[in-house]
Amino acid sequence: MGIKxxxxxxFRHEKSHKTVQEVYPDGMHVVIAKFLQAAGxxxxxxxxxxxxxxxxxxxxxxxxxxxxxxxxxxxxxKDEIVDKVQQRVLNGMGxxxxxxxxxxxxxxxxxxxxxxxxxxxxxxxxxLWVVSPGHPIVEGLGEYFEIPHTEMxxxxxxxxxxxxxxxxSWFQGGEVFRSGCCWHRGRGKIFYFQPGHETFxxxxxxxxxxxxxxxxxxCAPVNVVNFRDMAQAPHHPEPLEKxxxx
Amino acid sequence: MGIKxxxxxxFRHEKSHKTVQEVYPDGMHVVIAKFLQAAGxxxxxxxxxxxxxxxxxxxxxxxxxxxxxxxxxxxxxKDEIVDKVQQRVLNGMGxxxxxxxxxxxxxxxxxxxxxxxxxxxxxxxxxLWVVSPGHPIVEGLGEYFEIPHTEMxxxxxxxxxxxxxxxxSWFQGGEVFRSGCCWHRGRGKIFYFQPGHETFxxxxxxxxxxxxxxxxxxCAPVNVVNFRDMAQAPHHPEPLEKxxxx
Amino acid sequence: MGIKxxxxxxFRHEKSHKTVQEVYPDGMHVVIAKFLQAAGxxxxxxxxxxxxxxxxxxxxxxxxxxxxxxxxxxxxxKDEIVDKVQQRVLNGMGxxxxxxxxxxxxxxxxxxxxxxxxxxxxxxxxxLWVVSPGHPIVEGLGEYFEIPHTEMxxxxxxxxxxxxxxxxSWFQGGEVFRSGCCWHRGRGKIFYFQPGHETFxxxxxxxxxxxxxxxxxxCAPVNVVNFRDMAQAPHHPEPLEKxxxx
Amino acid sequence: MGIKxxxxxxFRHEKSHKTVQEVYPDGMHVVIAKFLQAAGxxxxxxxxxxxxxxxxxxxxxxxxxxxxxxxxxxxxxKDEIVDKVQQRVLNGMGxxxxxxxxxxxxxxxxxxxxxxxxxxxxxxxxxLWVVSPGHPIVEGLGEYFEIPHTEMxxxxxxxxxxxxxxxxSWFQGGEVFRSGCCWHRGRGKIFYFQPGHETFxxxxxxxxxxxxxxxxxxCAPVNVVNFRDMAQAPHHPEPLEKxxxx
Numbered sequence: 001m002g003i004k005x006x007x008x009x010x011f012r013h014e015k016s017h018k019t020v021q022e023v024y025p026d027g028m029h030v031v032i033a034k035f036l037q038a039a040g041x042x043x044x045x046x047x048x049x050x051x052x053x054x055x056x057x058x059x060x061x062x063x064x065x066x067x068x069x070x071x072x073x074x075x076x077x078k079d080e081i082v083d084k085v086q087q088r089v090l091n092g093m094g095x096x097x098x099x100x101x102x103x104x105x106x107x108x109x110x111x112x113x114x115x116x117x118x119x120x121x122x123x124x125x126x127x128l129w130v131v132s133p134g135h136p137i138v139e140g141l142g143e144y145f146e147i148p149h150t151e152m153x154x155x156x157x158x159x160x161x162x163x164x165x166x167x168x169s170w171f172q173g174g175e176v177f178r179s180g181c182c183w184h185r186g187r188g189k190i191f192y193f194q195p196g197h198e199t200f201x202x203x204x205x206x207x208x209x210x211x212x213x214x215x216x217x218x219c220a221p222v223n224v225v226n227f228r229d230m231a232q233a234p235h236h237p238e239p240l241e242k243x244x245x246x
Numbered sequence: 247m248g249i250k251x252x253x254x255x256x257f258r259h260e261k262s263h264k265t266v267q268e269v270y271p272d273g274m275h276v277v278i279a280k281f282l283q284a285a286g287x288x289x290x291x292x293x294x295x296x297x298x299x300x301x302x303x304x305x306x307x308x309x310x311x312x313x314x315x316x317x318x319x320x321x322x323x324k325d326e327i328v329d330k331v332q333q334r335v336l337n338g339m340g341x342x343x344x345x346x347x348x349x350x351x352x353x354x355x356x357x358x359x360x361x362x363x364x365x366x367x368x369x370x371x372x373x374l375w376v377v378s379p380g381h382p383i384v385e386g387l388g389e390y391f392e393i394p395h396t397e398m399x400x401x402x403x404x405x406x407x408x409x410x411x412x413x414x415s416w417f418q419g420g421e422v423f424r425s426g427c428c429w430h431r432g433r434g435k436i437f438y439f440q441p442g443h444e445t446f447x448x449x450x451x452x453x454x455x456x457x458x459x460x461x462x463x464x465c466a467p468v469n470v471v472n473f474r475d476m477a478q479a480p481h482h483p484e485p486l487e488k489x490x491x492x
Numbered sequence: 493m494g495i496k497x498x499x500x501x502x503f504r505h506e507k508s509h510k511t512v513q514e515v516y517p518d519g520m521h522v523v524i525a526k527f528l529q530a531a532g533x534x535x536x537x538x539x540x541x542x543x544x545x546x547x548x549x550x551x552x553x554x555x556x557x558x559x560x561x562x563x564x565x566x567x568x569x570k571d572e573i574v575d576k577v578q579q580r581v582l583n584g585m586g587x588x589x590x591x592x593x594x595x596x597x598x599x600x601x602x603x604x605x606x607x608x609x610x611x612x613x614x615x616x617x618x619x620l621w622v623v624s625p626g627h628p629i630v631e632g633l634g635e636y637f638e639i640p641h642t643e644m645x646x647x648x649x650x651x652x653x654x655x656x657x658x659x660x661s662w663f664q665g666g667e668v669f670r671s672g673c674c675w676h677r678g679r680g681k682i683f684y685f686q687p688g689h690e691t692f693x694x695x696x697x698x699x700x701x702x703x704x705x706x707x708x709x710x711c712a713p714v715n716v717v718n719f720r721d722m723a724q725a726p727h728h729p730e731p732l733e734k735x736x737x738x
Numbered sequence: 739m740g741i742k743x744x745x746x747x748x749f750r751h752e753k754s755h756k757t758v759q760e761v762y763p764d765g766m767h768v769v770i771a772k773f774l775q776a777a778g779x780x781x782x783x784x785x786x787x788x789x790x791x792x793x794x795x796x797x798x799x800x801x802x803x804x805x806x807x808x809x810x811x812x813x814x815x816k817d818e819i820v821d822k823v824q825q826r827v828l829n830g831m832g833x834x835x836x837x838x839x840x841x842x843x844x845x846x847x848x849x850x851x852x853x854x855x856x857x858x859x860x861x862x863x864x865x866l867w868v869v870s871p872g873h874p875i876v877e878g879l880g881e882y883f884e885i886p887h888t889e890m891x892x893x894x895x896x897x898x899x900x901x902x903x904x905x906x907s908w909f910q911g912g913e914v915f916r917s918g919c920c921w922h923r924g925r926g927k928i929f930y931f932q933p934g935h936e937t938f939x940x941x942x943x944x945x946x947x948x949x950x951x952x953x954x955x956x957c958a959p960v961n962v963v964n965f966r967d968m969a970q971a972p973h974h975p976e977p978l979e980k981x982x983x984x
Contacts, residue, residue, distance in 0.1 A: 090359060090404065092872065103479070112358040113336060113431055116479040124489045127978070129647045129668050133962050134830065134925040142963040143648060149491070155621045155660060156635060158336065158432050158476050161409055163902065164922070168647060168660065168668045172979070173485025176621050176660045176668050184902070186359055186404050187872040224871055225880040230404050233349070233362040239419025240865070241910070243370045245395070338626065373732070375893045375914050379716055380584065380679040388717040389894060401867045401906060402881060409656065410676070414893060414906065414914045418733070422867050422906045422914050430656070433626040470625055471634040486619065487664070582851060582896065595971065604850040605828060605923055608971040616981045641983070650828065650924050650968050655899055665977025677851055678896050722896050725841070725854040731911025735862045737887070 003220045004042045006063040007033045008054065010070040011047040013198040020198045028069055028196075031203050032212065039213045048073060053081050060084060065094035065219045067212070068101045069196065077105050086110060090186030090230040094219025096212065099196035102153075107192070110185055111159055117177070118154035123200065124172035126150040128179055128207075132166045137180065137191065137214045145207040151197050153177050159192070167211075169194060180211070186230040187222070191215045249466045250288045252309040253279045254300065256316040257293040259444040266444045274315055274442075274449060281455045287462060294319055299327050306330060311340035311465045313458070314347045315442065323351050332356060336432030336476040340465025342458065345442035348399075353438070356431055357405055363423070364400035369446065370418035372396040374425055378412045383426065383437065383460045391453040397443050399423050405438070413457075415440060426457070432476040433468070437461045495712045496534045498555040499525045500547065502562040503539040505690040512690045520561055520688075520695060527701045533708060540565055545573050552576060557586035557711045559704070560593045561688065569597050578602060582678030582722040586711025588704065591688035594645075599684070602677055603651055609669070610646035615692065616664035618642040620671055620699075624658045629672065629683065629706045637699040643689050645669050651684070659703075661686060672703070678722040679714070683707045741958045742780045744801040745771045746793065748808040749785040751936040758936045766807055766934075769941050770950065777951045786811060791819050798822060803832035803957045805950070806839045807934065815843050824848060828924030828968040832957025834950065837934035840891070845930070848923055849897055855915070856892035861938065862910035864888040866917055870904045875918065875929065875952045883945040889935050891915050897930070905949075907932060918949070924968040925960070929953045 009029035013020040024031060029045040037043045044063075046054025048070070060066075066085065070077070082105045089095050089110060097107045102115045126147040130138050154175030160183065167180030179194035193215065195208045202208055228234060255275035259266040270277060275291040282289045290309075292300025294316070306312075312331065316323070328351045335341050335356060343353045348361045372393040376384050400421030406429065413426030425440035439461065441454045448454055474480060501521035505512040516523060521537040528535045536555075538546025540562070552558075558577065562569070574597045581587050581602060589599045594607045618639040622630050646667030652675065659672030671686035685707065687700045694700055720726060747767035751758040762769060767783040775781045782801075784792025786808070798804075804823065808815070820843045827833050827848060835845045840853045864885040868876050892913030898921065905918030917932035931953065933946045940946055966972060 086358075110358045112332075112356045114476050114479075116474075116476060118480055118482045120482045120485060122483075122485070122489055123491055124485070125492075125979075127666055127668075130962070131647050131649075131670065132653070132922060133648055133965055134922050134927050134960055136960055138962055139960050140963065143965055152482075152485075154482065155623050156473070156625055157623075160406060161430060161624070161657065163407055165653065165657070168670070170662060170666055170668045172487065172489050173482075174487040174619055174662055175482075175485075176619075176662045178623065178660070184407060184870060184872050189872050222872055222874055222877050224868070224876055225878065227402070227871055227881055228362075230360050230362060233360075234364055236364050236366045236398075236400070236419075236421075237368075239366060239368065239370070239398075239421075241418065241420040241863075243368055243418050245369055246371075371733075373912055373914075376716070377893050377895075377916065378676060378899070379719055379894055380676050380681050380714055382714055384716055385714050386717065389719055401869050402871055403869075407870070407903065411899065411903070414916070416908060416912055416914045420865055420908055422865075422908045424869065424906070430624060430626050435626050468626055468628055468631050470622070470630055471632065473625055473635055487617075578850075602850045604824075604848045606968050606971075608966075608968060610972055610974045612974045612977060614975075614977065614981055615983055616977070617984075644974075644977075646974065648965070652898060653901055653922060664979065664981050665974075666979040667974075676899060719894070720854075722852050722854060725852075726856055728856050728858045728890075728892065728911075728913075729860075731858060731860065731862070731890075733910065733912040735860055735910050737861055738863075 003216060004062055004064045005036050005067065005216055006044050006046055006059060007067045008046045008069065010073050011049065012073050013071065023199055023201050028203060032067060035209045036213060036216060041216060048076060053077060055081055055085065060088045063093055064221055065096065065216045067096045067098060068104055068106060069098045070104045071100040071198065074104050082106050082109055087231060089188035089190065092187040092221035094188060094221065095190045096215050096219060097190065097192045099194060102192065110190055113160060114158045117157045118175065120152040120173060123149035124152055127170040128167045129170065131168050132164055135164060135166050136218050137166050137211060139214050140210050141207060147195055147202055147205065149200050150202065153194050187224065187227065189219045191219055249462060250308055250310045251282050251313065251462055252290045252292055252305060253313045254292045254315065256319050257295065258319050259317065269445055269447050277449050278313060278458065282459060282462060285459045294322060299323060301327055301331065306334050309339055310467055311342065311462045313342045313344060314350055314352060315344045316350045317346040317444065320350050328352050328355055333477060335434035335436065338433040338467035340434060340467065341436045342461050342465060343436065343438045345440060348438065356436055359406060360404045363403045364421065366398040366419060369395040370398055373416040374413045375416065377414050378410055381410060381412050382464050383412050383457060385460050386456050387453060393441055393448055393451065395446050396448065399440050433470065433473065435465045437465055495708060496554055496556045497528050497559065497708055498536050498538055498551060499559045500538045500561065502565050503541065504565050505563065515691055515693050523695050524559060524704065528705060528708060531705045540568060545569060547573050547577065552580050555585055556713055557588065557708045559588045559590060560596055560598060561590045562596045563592040563690065566596050574598050574601055579723060581680035581682065584679040584713035586680060586713065587682045588707050588711060589682065589684045591686060594684065602682055605652060606650045609649045610667065612644040612665060614665070615641035616644055619662040620659045621662065623660050624656055627656060627658050628710050629658050629703060631706050632702050633699060639687055639694060639697065641692050642694065645686050679716065679719065681711045683711055741954060742800055742802045743774050743805065743954055744782050744784055744797060745805045746784045746807065748811050749787065750811050751809065761937055761939050766941060770805060773947045774951060774954060779954060786814060791815060793819050793823065798826045801831055802959055803834065803954045805834045805836060806842055806844060807836045808842045809838040809936065812842050820844050820847055825969060827926035827928065830925040830959035832926060832959065833928045834953050834957060835928065835930045837932060840930065848928055851898060852896045855895045856913065858890040858911060860911070861887040862890055865908040866905045867908065869906050870902055873902060873904050874956050875904050875949060877952050878948050879945060885933055885940055885943065887938050888940065891932050925962065925965065927957045929957055
């Protein structure tokens with residue numbers, strides 16, 4: 001495949017909460033990185049407490065698809081790093097935002113909205129229905145799959161209407177949620193996927209791994225030739241066609 | 247109608263450039279405000295150099311639809327005002343961004359992209375084609391209209407794919423542009439419209455006035471009941487349905 | 493308002509099933525027509541067993557928005573009437589398709605898909621969540637409303653991705669459904685709304701009436717000037733600009 | 739790749755018009771088939787005058803992506819074949835409709851609209867601008883490419899708003915056109931691409947070949963597990979969750 005992936009994790013819950021350590025002793029990023037490696041991608045990781053949050057210019061330049069998991073420390077992510085990630089996405093890097101990453105600075109920045117939602121942590125049942133059955137992100141799935149115990153995220157989810165809505169969720173407590181959403185932004189592509197939590201062992205579930213693996217492929221950059229940097233607004237004083245002003 | 251409109255204008259070109267003064271002696275906002283008033287809206291204006299750029303909490307709270315024209319001083323708009331306008335849009339206020347407003351802080355904030363484009367000022371001919379003929383924004387128009395002399399804005403325009411693409415533009419020099427674009431964001435609606443310039447007398451043109459007048463109506467807030475503030479992510483520990491964890 | 497509405501009903505269940513008669517003694521179309529009249533629209537009705545199904549050229553020409561309810565006799569609707577309705581929609585008439593109308597010839601024709609879905613009649617609880625809170629179709633609603641007893645319609649619903657997704661449904665039995673969907677087609681607009689059934693008294697429910705009333709306004713035609721008939725593909729041998737072939 | 743392609747051509751112009759024979763002596767389908775074979779696909783062809791138009795059940799069952807070129811004999815395509823192709827698309831087969839295929843029965847069927855447009859044959863210049871630079875269909879292209887001599891197709895193009903708009907066209911005579919459009923329908927994907935004509939040698943052009951080659955990959959079916967046939971609307975009397983009627 002040759003797709004280079006960086007899995008970014010806040011990596012705080014795993015250090016401070018014993019129940020989280022039991023599920024993800026080395027951090028969620030390590031579990032995610034492993035199944036993506038097994039799928040044939042080149043995978044690195046980065047975490048909040050590394051210098052520049054592990055997202056140096058060199059790392060970003062070498063990343064085709066960035067995954068993002070954050071929760072308790074969104075506000076600690078530096079704005080200058082968010083700026084750089086945004087520009088990398090607009091210039092082609094794929095971005096996959098997981099679960100509580102809905103409230104990350106980078107996701108809110110890319111969406112232009114609050115990305116707020118309703119939530120509840122009772123460990124209720126969650127069923128994800130496929131509503132775009134020809135989409136490459138559902139490769140290998142059936143018409144739905146279930147997560148036995150999850151945190152509820154409910155509508156209204158304050159996001160732009162997705163360019164492609166892939167999953168709709170049913171929750172035991174009476175809510176629904178747009179749980180798998182695709183957007184095109186500049187030359188990049190973004191996928192938000194609701195499943196995942198620090199204590200429910202959701203990233204070990206086969207279907208969840210399948211979706212994230214598929215999403216990396218969907219998000220991968222497309223090679224275009226001589227496209228301008230998206231931050232530039234070039235002056236074109238020389239028209240392509242002769243202009244006669246009448 | 248009862249729709250309350252605020253026309254925001256940077257209002258700098260008109261003070262500093264004689265050629266602009268000749269076209270818009272009292273400022274573009276005054277010309278725009280007048281035809282909106284004539285259409286039956288309650289219209290106020292606000293400009294960059296007023297305290298809080300004329301967009302106090304009271305003004306924003308009393309605005310249903312905000313129009314935005316800026317060009318040479320986008321960077322002087324204070325981030326705290328941009329924050330407030332963004333939240334008002336997400337909570338229902340309509341936003342109409344005109345011409346060079348594509349590079350305003352508020353538009354880039356709402357879009358999550360650079361909103362960059364190509365441009366050229368030769369005064370070439372511009373033809374806007376209707377591609378959504380059932381959209382309320384084209385009420386009263388024919389299949390296209392022309393602007394005799396304009397600044398060219400060309401693709402690639404770095405915006406999210408519009409929820410509703412209303413106008414496509416042809417330029418004499420060989421470019422095309424998505425020149426009338428609608429987005430839903432939170433409880434608000436946004437319309438970007440390319441026509442308008444500080445020296446070409448475009449806001450005096452009948453079809454341009456018609457489109458902006460229609461857009462105000464399309465952008466107006468919808469009354470919903472007890473909807474949460476979009477910035478809140480409420481905890482709902484009490485499910486709507488009984489949950490039995492198995 | 494001046495909007496002219498025709499409520500079309502198959503009107504067979506009401507004649508042949510006693511339980512249906514008890515709920516809708518004069519037919520569903522009469523109940524729907526009444527609340528639309530009360531909202532200020534000019535409302536007529538038409539039914540399957542009238543000549544030309546009540547949809548003569550004169551009736552269609554005089555209809556701004558057509559509502560459609562059918563179920564047991566979709567196949568009896570004549571193709572030539574479907575052809576005419578399709579062309580009227582493409583030339584500006586609004587179309588609101590209710591409940592089991594998802595399988596009508598006209599809806600399948602307009603969508604280009606099978607419009608198939610899963611279903612179950614147990615009278616379970618149904619909750620409709622607003623996912624487009626700035627849309628005129630949700631005027632007057634809160635963040636969700638409930639229908640106490642309903643027929644379940646579940647995904648995958650074989651429709652084109654809606655241009656605007658307005659309602660998402662939660663069903664007690666574990667399914668979700670895109671239950672309020674908007675499309676633009678030609679100069680016309682189409683709204684599909686899931687609620688409604690021949691024995692559950694759903695068209696008496698206040699929120700359901702509110703949505704349908706709002707939808708009529710959203711669907712109403714827009715006046716454009718000299719737009720061609722959508723069935724024509726005109727030859728334009730005279731270009732708008734001088735062409736020099738090199 | 740393992741993607742199986744069938745190139746369908748009406749193949750009448752090539753038999754009856756000498757100027758067409760000179761450009762495509764063996765038929766357009768042969769030229770298209772060759773560059774797709776060179777790209778690594780398994781490619782077959784089918785034409786109108788073969789039994790069942792060359793689209794037997796066996797051929798359709800064995801086709802991942804179908805390309806369609808027709809012009810002078812759209813009405814001769816049998817409705818029962820159109821029915822079968824429609825169902826194959828809804829069940830996953832990709833469909834690429836080329837140029838004058840906009841008026842084919844299968845495209846109009848899938849779109850639900852007339853697919854009408856304006857046209858002119860003067861051999862004018864045509865420039866296609868990329869407006870979705872992260873889309874896999876633009877792999878290998880720059881920000882635009884030109885076709886030196888072409889038939890003009892102009893807006894309004896009576897199609898559903900594309901799920902993904904990839905190319906916008908500029909024509910020398912003053913028109914614009916949505917010339918590269920993607921739709922999801924059922925489990926299938928559809929791409930319409932304007933370039934191509936019976937006498938201008940457009941299918942020999944490198945960029946056009948690149949786009950069609952990319953589109954085949956984008957259109958290819960996605961493997962899902964135990965998804966129902968899209969024509970079925972299954973009854974699910976057994977809910978996934980226990981239902982208690984109150």
